Amino acid sequence: MKVLIDNGHGENTPGKRSPDGRLREWAYSREIADMVVTGLRKRGIDAERIVKEDTDVSLPERCKRANAIYKESGKKAILVSIHCNAAGSGVEWMNARGWSVFVSNNASNNSKKLADCLAQVAECIPIHVRKQSVGRSYWEQNLAICRDTNCPAILTxxxxxDNKxxxxxxxxxxxKDTVARIHIDGIIKYLAL
Ligand SMILES: [Zn+2]
Incomplete structure (x- = not known):
């Protein structure tokens, strides 16, 4: 099984930062993506980032890359897209906090199982897992990176x-270690199913 890690956004993406500018989502998600890839490889799991550029790579292009690898691998790949949430426009500090995992509205059962695995790891740490509805660990949303990729796909x-x-x-x-661990341990949990 090949694990594809998508790091959202690029250094030229507008916004996507903390109000004080200390955290920039494109850089942070790349740092975590590298930790996740390294952590998985250490455990003998084939993992790679689908966006090696620092600039923004369009969603259709990212989906195309993932689908090409999925096809090449004989349909043995999964995708995890790494992000940081925001409640406002990035100008001011907001109140919302916590961790969450998303699948697309057209998600397969395997996408949902993968999301569950990461959420279970997060809840055991424990960290606060935000939920869309009671009793379900993942959110459903119309997300291109999950909707237009053929492999099981989730977005964290x-x-x-924008919370201090x-x-x-x-x-x-x-x-950083905790965020990376949720991905590494969650993916390993899924692969063991
Ligand atoms: Zn994002």
């Missing part, structure tokens, strides 16, 4: 880049 929103406490946590050693 790793805390809020979340940004402190995200930028801390503990926060």
């Amino acid at each position: 929103e790793n805390f809020f880049q 406490e979340d940004v402190e946590y995200l930028l801390s050693r503990e926060g």
Whole structure:
């Protein structure tokens, strides 16, 4: 099984940062993506980033890359897209906090199982997992990176880049290690199913 990691956004994407500018989503998601790829490879799992550029790569292009690898691998690939959430426009600090995982409205059962695996790891740490409805660990949304990719695909929103406490946590050693661990352990859990 090949694990495809998508790091959202590029250095030229407008917005997508903390109000104080200390956290920039494109850079943060790349740092976590590298930790996840390294962590998975250490455990013998084939993993790679589908966006190696620092600039923004369009969603259709990212989906095309993922679908090409999925096809090449004989339909043995999964995709995880890494992001940080935002409650406002990035100008001011907001109140929303926590971690969440998304699938697309057209998600397969395997996408939902993958989302469940990451959420279970997060809840065991424990960190606050935001839920769209009671009793379900993932959110359903019309997301191109999950909707237009053929493999099981999920998107994680790793805390809020416009919440002061979340940004402190995200930028801390503990926060980075925890965010990476949710992905590594969650993916391993899924692959063991
Ligand atoms: Zn994002």
